[in-house]
Amino acid sequence: MKASFIRTCTFVLAVLMVLTIASGLIFEGQLARVGMSQDAIAVTLLAIAFFKVRLVIIHFMEIGHAVIPLRIALEAWVILTFAMILTLYFSPAFLNIS
Amino acid sequence: MTSADKNQPRSIPGEEGVWVFIIGDMIVFALMFGVFMYYRALNPELFASSQLNLRQDLALANTVFLLCSSWFVVLGMDSLRTVNLQKAKWAYRGAGVCGLAFVALKYVEYSEKFASGIAITTNEFYTYYFILTGIHLLHLIVGLAVLGFILQVARKPKLEDSDLRNAESGSLYWHMVDLLWIVILAIIYLV
Numbered sequence: 001m002k003a004s005f006i007r008t009c010t011f012v013l014a015v016l017m018v019l020t021i022a023s024g025l026i027f028e029g030q031l032a033r034v035g036m037s038q039d040a041i042a043v044t045l046l047a048i049a050f051f052k053v054r055l056v057i058i059h060f061m062e063i064g065h066a067v068i069p070l071r072i073a074l075e076a077w078v079i080l081t082f083a084m085i086l087t088l089y090f091s092p093a094f095l096n097i098s
Numbered sequence: 099m100t101s102a103d104k105n106q107p108r109s110i111p112g113e114e115g116v117w118v119f120i121i122g123d124m125i126v127f128a129l130m131f132g133v134f135m136y137y138r139a140l141n142p143e144l145f146a147s148s149q150l151n152l153r154q155d156l157a158l159a160n161t162v163f164l165l166c167s168s169w170f171v172v173l174g175m176d177s178l179r180t181v182n183l184q185k186a187k188w189a190y191r192g193a194g195v196c197g198l199a200f201v202a203l204k205y206v207e208y209s210e211k212f213a214s215g216i217a218i219t220t221n222e223f224y225t226y227y228f229i230l231t232g233i234h235l236l237h238l239i240v241g242l243a244v245l246g247f248i249l250q251v252a253r254k255p256k257l258e259d260s261d262l263r264n265a266e267s268g269s270l271y272w273h274m275v276d277l278l279w280i281v282i283l284a285i286i287y288l289v
Contacts, residue, residue, distance in 0.1 A: 006176055013169040017162065024158045027288045042289045049284035056277045060168050061270055067108045073121055081128045085285060088135035092142050 012059045019048050042089060050082040112267035120274050123237075127278050130233070131285060134226045141222055148223035149287070151216070156207045157287040160200045161279065167196035168276040171245075175269045178252060178262060186252045193272065194245045197238060204235055227286055234275070234282055241275045244268040 023045055036044070057074050058064040064071070110117065138145040174189030211217070211224075218228040248265045251257070 006173060009169060009172045013165060016165045020158060020161050020165065023284070023288060024154065027154060045284055045288050049280050052280050053277045056168060056273055056280070060172050060273045060276075062111050065106070065108060067110055070110055070117060077121070077124055077128065081131065081281070084128070084132050085135050085281075088132060088139050089289070091136075091139040 009059055012055050016052055016055060019052055023048050039090070043086065046082065046085060046089070050078055054078050112270045113263050116267040116270060120270060124274065124278070127234075127281075130230055131281060134230060134285060137222050137226060144221060145223045148221060148227075151211075151214075152227075152287055153207050153210065154287050156203050157283050160203050161283050163196045163199045163203070164276045164279050167193040167200075168273050170196065171269045171272050174248070174252075175266060178248075178257065178265050181257065183252050183257075187249060190245055190249050190252065194242060194249075197242045197245065200238060201235070201242075204231070230282055230286060234278055237275050237278070241272045244271055 026041060026045060054075075057078065061074075063074050170189045170193035174186045174193065177183070177186035177189055216224055218225055245268070248268045251261050251265050254261060
């Protein structure tokens with residue numbers, strides 16, 4: 001079990017690295033930007049970020065095997081913080097700010 | 099105590115009390131993220147134009163350093179649990195080196211800003227940029243001290259359960275510093 005845990009976390013690190021590089025390439029306009037609006041790019045980058053955060057929480061912090069209330073609290077932080085940032089990102093449209 | 103064995107009953111990693119601190123700190127940072135995004139919503143053009151002066155390359159490199167450091171911490175903690183203390187010490191040293199690399203790049207990034215006349219009072223974007231990244235940097239520096247403490251634990255001839263729990267708590271703090279930076283990278287540098 002110990003060896004599989006380290007293997008899993010090493011795989012998670014590889015995924016985190018790929019997502020980080022992908023975020024950089026998306027920001028630079030070298031990946032997956034053709035035809036995407038600025039808002040779609042922003043949502044993609046934010047979604048990648050919070051997916052990465054969740055990977056750190058579940059695997060590196062071992063919350064995937066933690067008691068349920070603790071897992072719920074941390075998952076709630078991820079969801080609520082992501083939702084808050086998205087809402088505020090789109091709020092200029094609601095406030096008619098250009 | 100073994101690492102993440104899915105056949106073991108669910109437990110609370112680290113000392114229970116450390117979660118009050120970690121979750122509390124995460125909530126405070128979430129509120130700071132919200133404040134940043136709120137003022138960005140009020141000044142979208144100012145924030146967009148100021149962001150162009152940031153060093154995304156350094157921020158991405160720092161992300162790589164912190165992700166690697168977290169992996170080293172995972173390896174170190176697992177090694178402590180299996181009483182492979184030599185491996186644990188090297189792993190936590192690796193995490194510390196990555197953390198110091200982050201601090202070095204932050205020094206470069208801040209120095210460039212100051213040299214070009216940009217400071218915390220330059221405009222609203224830079225106020226929140228320096229506050230958010232500065233407070234995160236302080237957390238990271240505290241984290242380096244925590245890693246140093248864990249290294250002292252790894253030098254003990256015999257580890258008690260309390261030693262492992264303390265090391266786990268310190269490791270969890272470091273992972274928190276890592277995950278907060280992932281959000282900072284996205285909202286300040288990339289989006």
